Amino acid sequence: MNSFSGHIADIRTSDALSVVTVNINASVSFKAIVIDSPETASYLTKDHPVNVLFKETEVVIGTGEALAVSLQNKLKGTISALEKGPLLTRVAIHTSAGEIVSVISTASADELDLKESTNVTAMIKLNEIILAP
């Protein structure tokens, strides 16, 4: 499980759903969608400390510039370690927020020609991010 701590920067609520922006540092923030609102979850207030959690298997990896994708959470980084198995590959990515681990298929890792020190973008869908106050 990837885990980062930050503070809530913004909350946009529509009925029971909220999109929450969490700042990790000056340059990195994560967005999460939750089935909660400030009325149902007391931690949903600006500046409240919160941990951002997401599964390694939910981290998408892209290479190259100008990616046109629907994923809202994008972090640039460099591959710091690569562990290849027959089907799956575990990729550790060094980013300005810290290390992110991604588990992708070995076929994709080969296709993208991922190696140590390759520059990549790690991406996580809005709905895969869990907030832990």
Add this chain to the structure above:
Amino acid sequence: MIELNVHKTLQSAQGSMELHVELTVEKGQFITLYGESGAGKTSTLRMLSGLMPPDKGSITVNGTVWFDRERKTNLNPRHRNIGYVFQDYALFPNMTVSQNLEFALDRKQDKTVVEDLIATMELQQLRHRKPGTLSGGQKQRVALARALVRQPGVLLLDEPLSALDSAMRQKLQQYILEAHKKYGLTTILISHDIGEIIKLSDKVYEMQNGKIVRQGAPPDMFGLGKTSAKFRFTGEVIRIQKEDVVYVVTIRIGNDAVKVIADQSEVSHLQPGDKVAVASKAFNPVIQKI
């Protein structure tokens, strides 16, 4: 409302322990005492029920003083309006289910209460059987019914379900909850089962070494309320197996075994037998009508 403030020096194999418990339980609340063996949970219930005298302090229930060292008040256990269920059923083996319940009646009491309890606990089919012919879960249902015959205001449950298998335990939990609500009881449970505590209790008190060290709502106490994830369960790790570059963790949740993919960072501090919280976003599961 139960207001309890008791001190007692207890002797155990590890030496003597100073028990000091201060507890206020609102009428109609369901609370759990949680903590390791020897922390003083059972002794607390025994003092509340009058089976063990405190060294000092007082116990007041709904305005009536049950115990007060200063005023030399010590109400007899029979007059304390308490139902007590232990892990051991303690039914009379030579009496039928109905007779066991009727034996608990007060002289002035109407028999209709027994009929009502037989219906609530669904004991109709078993009423003419003797305890020796009943399963563990059935015996505990009878024990629970018997504890309620005198229509107590307070129900004490000392690990009543710990000898039962998990399917039976879940059924009994339902009976306990129903009785708690129907008879407007104030209930104090001793349990080690986190799932059970979350399901049954409004509040949990953790005891350690004769003192209450922590208290709160069960989901908060056990760290489950602390994520936005809506798919949340507690379970027990059965097996951890490395597959490819990830780990497959098999977890028993209720009667099911589920498999969860985990990274090495998650399994490094896990081992079979560990209690775990399993959580996922509400966005992931698919639903199909069956």
